[in-house]
Amino acid sequence: MVDAAPEPKVNMGQPAPRIDGRLKVTGAARYASDMPVANPAFAVLVTSPIAKGKVLSIDPASVLDMPGVLDVLTHQNASGEVKAATMISQGGTASTSIRPLETDQIFHDGQIVAMVVADTFEAARDAAYRLKARYFAERPSAGFDAPGAQERSAKDASEKHEDPQVGDAEQALATADVVVEGWYETPTQHHNPIELFTTTCLWSGAELTVHEPSQTVYGLRAGLAEQLGMDQQDIRIVSRFIGGAFGSKGAITPRTALVAIAARRLGRPVKLVTTRDQGYTVATYRAETRHHVRLGASRDGRLTALSHEGWEVTSRPDAYMVAGTDTTARMYKVPNVFTKVNIVHADRNTPGFMRSPPEVPYMFALESAMDELAFKLDMDPVELRRVNDTMNEPIKGLPYTSRSLMQCYDAAAEAFGWSGRDRRPGSMRDGDWLIGWGCATACYPTQLAPAAARVRYRPQGGVRVETAGHEIGTGAYTVVAQMASEKLGVPLEDVDVVMGDTQLPPAPVAGGSISTASVCSAVALACERIIGRLVARAEPQTTASVGGPGAGLSGWTIAQGKLIGPGGEFHDVGELFKALGAGAIEEYGEFVPHGSSPDALAGLYAGKSGITGGSRLKDRIQYAFGAEFVEVRVHARTREIRAPRLVGAFAAGHIMNPRTARSQLMGGLIWGLGSALHERTEIDVRAARYVNDNLAEYLIPVNADVAEVKVILLSEEDQLVNPSGIKGLGELGNVGTNAAVANAVHHATGKRIRSLPIRIEHLLDA
Structure with a gap:
């Protein structure tokens, strides 16, 4: 066996190569926009250049006489065509309540204001650029701290939301031997799948076929049926392969119904492929978050109190949230817990799922605070987690079906060489490079x-x-x-x-x-x-x-x-x-x-989908776990940051295929590195518009940033989660990596960075 195909351990399947691998590497795999249809027309979206205000006028006549142009859909001729669909937060599949081309009102930058359809893509694109529109712009609220942004508690926004609490956290914090307190921030991030957001619609009488990359073909069908006022049985969704999604293709976006309407109006198939920058506003994204975390502990490191309050940005009309305190409240043995989640309404498009939606931002705050507590106690961070490990979650006392967290820490620590770490910040050096080692917990609910x-x-x-x-x-x-x-x-x-x-x-x-x-x-x-x-x-x-x-x-x-x-x-x-x-x-x-x-x-x-499991169950709690270790090097003069080594050990029940599992976890670790050092969607706060809405300026890790990534798969058996004992691990690998990197940066420099991503300018005074 080789690293790419690990030797199976107990309760693991064979590391078989992907059966669809040849199709993909030879180009034979057909993605949604590759599907051939007869005599297609081509659609191009026109999106708003303002984030708040109204469309004063839009003139389809200015382009309808251009060669090849077939139709222009605007709020003037398509209002009411797309009906309301049930939001994801209410058990439906719609990514936003903002209906496309419903009114002249603008809710966010990049909102669809028109769709041009032509015989060729080039003609449609040219007409979309030439379409004349005038806007009345109002001052938008870009997010946190912006004038006009509205904050409310998640409980007020959703009857389904619960803030996990137990005991008296305030009293326990007041009497704790040691207390750490910190404010943490994570930025807006966008999915940027290589396959763009694409839709092809064709009608056969009253029956509609849609080729679209989707993470939920039945869900997409249900949402589209709502939007078009159709019977679900009259719609077929086809999505054989998806070229990247990470959550962005898990809900119906405003574009799909418009393409279907255009195809019905023209009586011929219509194809749409959004541009890269349109994907930033037509689809969803990871919302920026803020966290206030307080930990209380005895001098031997045992947690006595946890208080975690979070804030998340959402759109003006929608109350979307991920509410990751559901996980952080249950991660360690602590008798007194207070949590609260708040949402902030701003003039932005509605956020949505992005790989490990609640855990990535919320665990960053908790695992950073745990490292701060270990430093204040002069205690090894691994040992701090060991003394607070538990087989019962603290809120309801429910037992974990299995929990191999410390086994993961032990395996990863040994492979990393953690025992050679000097705890003192700035104590490890290699020439001009300051060396820092950090660790953090990875977890994901087994659903x-x-x-x-x-x-x-x-x-x-x-x-x-x-x-x-x-x-x-x-x-x-x-x-x-x-x-x-x-x-x-x-x-x-x-x-x-x-x-x-x-x-x-x-x-x-x-x-x-x-x-x-x-x-x-x-x-x-x-x-x-x-x-x-x-x-x-x-x-x-x-x-x-x-x-x-x-x-x-x-x-x-x-x-x-x-x-x-x-x-x-x-x-x-x-x-x-x-x-x-x-x-x-x-x-x-x-x-x-x-x-x-x-x-x-x-x-x-x-x-x-009817998802259950995780912490939703009444009789038990189900999670997969891991431990991640990172080495960073910070140049003493330039403050350039490098991360030459990442090691993760993971336990996720029965592993069907060690080869694909390793690939998933490695990808998660690399994404976590990007979350810590690279990824951030920059926002012009004056205009509430995304600035770096392209692959050239949206920073992600490249080969030079990732020298060594080691994935360790632990043998674990769990007879309760399902008959096959499979826990699932696709989103496990990138939880905690950002905190491990931040903790390593503190170890290297002595400076605690609580806002991501960590850039050179944050360390100039370290």
């Missing part, structure tokens, strides 16, 4: 959702798996195939997987690290039913005694064309098929996770 899958098994023709799950670049095709391969005893290359289409059995959103656990559980159920059918033919007396096919048939497996019983007895699968008079067995699996509502499965078919 699941209902899912369905259809599996067809032929003894000579292999296996076909069908599910409307999503391949967002994480290896979903491969792990789904592996589950069927393992259950039915066929080579991986004999498994065909079809995904990303509402004509297939429903699957939940590919977000919240739920896909592998949820979809693979449905596939496993279907495979077990196939085995049950064969056992019923081979051993009818067995199935009769346990209640029929598929019931209580543990110990029965298929391998090398044989159905093998728990006692070693076996039957030839080919002969069983002959006896059944069948050329194939097809079974349907519907997985419903523990803690789901009674109507969760019906909701799945209606486009609702």
Whole structure:
């Protein structure tokens, strides 16, 4: 084995290469905008140059006589065409309540004010640039501290929100031996997937087909049906591959319905691909946050109090929030906890999910404060976490299904060489470079959702798996195939997987690290039913005694064309098929996770993911954990910052594929490095407009920034999270990395940076 394909440990699958890898590297994989349609027209969006005000006039006639121009949609001729859709925060799939082209009112910079459609993309783009529009601009509120921004508590904004609390944190802080207090900030960040936001719509009578990169094809269908006033069954969404999403393609954006309306008006397919800068305002982003954290502890390091208050920016009309205190309140053993989340309404587009939405900003604040406490106590940061480790969360006392946090710390610390760390800031040096070592906790709730899958098994023709799950670049095709391969005893290359289409059995959103656990559980159920059918033919007396096919048939497996019983007895699968008079067995699996509502499965078919788990459960709490260690080097003269080493150890239950798991976690670590040192969407606070809305000026890590990244996968078994024991890890890797970097910078320089990203100018006086 090599680093890219780690040797499987106990409770891990094989590190199989991606079954769709060849398609992707050869260009044969078709993404949404690649899908061929006959005689398409092309659409280009026109977006607002102001953040607040009104459209005074817009003149479609100024471009309609240009060669090739077919139509111009504005609020003057399309108002009321797009109906309201249920917001994500209310259990729907809409990313914003701002309806496109509904009125002349401008809510944010980059709001859609028109869509030009032409015979060619070039003609549409030219007309969009030439379209004459006049605006009345008002003074916008860009965010925190801006005049006109409105703050309110999350509880007032949403009846569903809870601020976790227990004990008396104020009294405990007042009597604590040691107290640390700090204000922390994280910036606006944008997803910037390589595949832009694209939509192709075509009608066949009253039926609509949409090709769009989506993390939730059933959810997109449900939201679009609301917006267009249609029956969901008359809409088909196709999304075979997604070229990056990270949350930005997990909700319906304002563009989709407009493209569908244009295609219906013209009677021909319409294609739209947004520009890079339009993706900053047409889609969602990670909102900037502020945090006030206070920790109280005894002199031996045991936490006695935690107070965490957070603030998040949202749009003027929407109360979107991520509310990460749900995690920070439960991370360590502390008897007195106070939390509160506030939202600040500003003249911005509505934010949304971005990889590890609540945990990345909120854990940055907590893990930075933990490092400050360790420094004040003159205590090793790893040992501080050890004395506060717990197998029961503190708010309700619920037990963790499994928690291997300290095992992760021990493995990562050993690999990193942590024992060689001198605790004194500025004490480690290599020539002109100040060396700092920092660490932080990684965590992510183990969540699941209902899912369905259809599996067809032929003894000579292999296996076909069908599910409307999503391949967002994480290896979903491969792990789904592996589950069927393992259950039915066929080579991986004999498994065909079809995904990303509402004509297939429903699957939940590919977000919240739920896909592998949820979809693979449905596939496993279907495979077990196939085995049950064969056992019923081979051993009818067995199935009769346990209640029929598929019931209580543990110990029965298929391998090398044989159905093998728990006692070693076996039957030839080919002969069983002959006896059944069948050329194939097809079974349907519907997985419903523990803690789901009674109507969760019906909701799945209606486009609702029905996510449960994490801290939502009444009888237990489910999380995956990790520990991350970072070395930074700060030049003594120039204050240039480098991070030559990142080490992370992670425990996430059953690992379906160590190769794809390592890739996911490595990507998370690198993204976390970018969160700490690079990523920030710059905002002109006077105009409430994004400044660096392109890949040239939006800074992300490149190869030169990432010298060594080591991922350690720990063996962990969890029998409670789901039948397969899969926890999910797609979002785990980039939680805590930003704090580990900030902690390392303090160790190198003695200066505590509480606002991200950390830049040279922050260290000039260190």
